[in-house]
Amino acid sequence: xxxxxxxxxxxxxxxxxxxxxxxxxxxxxxxxxxxxxxxxxxxxxxxxxxxxxxxxxxxxxxxxxxxxxxxxxxxxxxxxxxxxxxxxxxxxxxxxxxxxxxxxxxxxxxxxxxxxxxxxxxxxxxxxxxxxxxxxxxxxxxxxxxxxxxxxxxxxxxxxxxxxxxxxxxxxxxxxxxxxxxxxxxxxxxxxxxxxxxxxxxxxxxxxxxxxxxxxxxxxxxxxxxxxxxxxxxxxxxxxxxxxxxxxxxxxxxxxxxxxxxxxxxxxxxxxxxxxxxxxxxxxxxxxxxxxxxxxxxxxxxxxxxxxxxxxxxxxxxxxxxx
Numbered sequence: 001x002x003x004x005x006x007x008x009x010x011x012x013x014x015x016x017x018x019x020x021x022x023x024x025x026x027x028x029x030x031x032x033x034x035x036x037x038x039x040x041x042x043x044x045x046x047x048x049x050x051x052x053x054x055x056x057x058x059x060x061x062x063x064x065x066x067x068x069x070x071x072x073x074x075x076x077x078x079x080x081x082x083x084x085x086x087x088x089x090x091x092x093x094x095x096x097x098x099x100x101x102x103x104x105x106x107x108x109x110x111x112x113x114x115x116x117x118x119x120x121x122x123x124x125x126x127x128x129x130x131x132x133x134x135x136x137x138x139x140x141x142x143x144x145x146x147x148x149x150x151x152x153x154x155x156x157x158x159x160x161x162x163x164x165x166x167x168x169x170x171x172x173x174x175x176x177x178x179x180x181x182x183x184x185x186x187x188x189x190x191x192x193x194x195x196x197x198x199x200x201x202x203x204x205x206x207x208x209x210x211x212x213x214x215x216x217x218x219x220x221x222x223x224x225x226x227x228x229x230x231x232x233x234x235x236x237x238x239x240x241x242x243x244x245x246x247x248x249x250x251x252x253x254x255x256x257x258x259x260x261x262x263x264x265x266x267x268x269x270x271x272x273x274x275x276x277x278x279x280x281x282x283x284x285x286x287x288x289x290x291x292x293x294x295x296x297x298x299x300x301x302x303x304x305x306x307x308x309x310x311x312x313x314x315x316x317x318x319x320x321x322x323x
Contacts, residue, residue, distance in 0.1 A: 119131055137153070
């Protein structure tokens with residue numbers, strides 16, 4: 001070790017070491033200490049070497065601050081390479097889906113048939129908050145299924161809507177009407193009516209109504225500008241859907257649960273094709289596909305929130321006890 005002592009006493013070595021980052025110096029000296037520890041004899045010499053290394057590292061730190069013009073004890077600024085040049089993109093903001101935004105809007109099944117109008121409740125129905133003030137249900141003739149028909153309901157009073165608990169991230173309502181108790185999810189500028197166990201039969205007008213599907217604006221009111229906007233928005237929301245699916249798959253534990261999640265995603269793709277193939281001019285307007293994809297994003301987002309909450313509870317036993 002005499003050679004090492006002469007090297008550390010050298011002024012030339014001290015000047016050069018001031019230009020080396022302090023952490024690099026520490027790592028180099030700690031490595032030299034480990035390699036040469038076998039040559040040390042006795043605890044006293046080992047302690048002396050360790051003290052010398054610590055002093056040298058502190059001296060290099062002070063000289064480095066002097067070189068860059070920082071006061072003693074100050075921290076050197078972060079390198080530019082430590083700043084993330086690709087920050088995480090902000091998730092796209094989904095359009096409003098509240099039922100209040102649908103008040104007074106005439107919605108048509110597949111953008112072309114029937115009519116549904118939602119209004120704010122008043123008087124004796126104020127507890128329901130919202131009602132269906134006008135409804136015309138498209139369907140087929142009972143006597144001749146090849147012919148189409150429309151059941152126009154002449155309502156003495158509006159039909160009440162009741163909110164239903166839904167974990168899919170969407171607001172769901174049930175129509176208080178025994179002849180056709182349909183349920184629907186509220187989307188942007190539209191509602192998605194769920195399939196029913198059987199058709200709504202109105203024998204007095206020889207018609208079986210089939211209200212399931214997407215009810216939205218009349219497609220004749222769309223223009224080329226709207227079609228371009230829908231196409232761009234769908235590209236953004238498709239990417240968001242894939243991101244959420246991957247994140248949720250990462251949070252999902254167990255082969256069975258993962259397979260179910262993958263099956264649900266595949267089912268959504270099929271369901272979207274089945275629903276939107278009947279929507280008027282959707283191959284051009286992209287309205288139906290966009291609305292259903294937004295609904296899927298909301299469902300995945302809600303599922304991810306539940307999965308993250310379950311993960312936190314699993315890591316914190318006191319949260320499990322309080323549930």
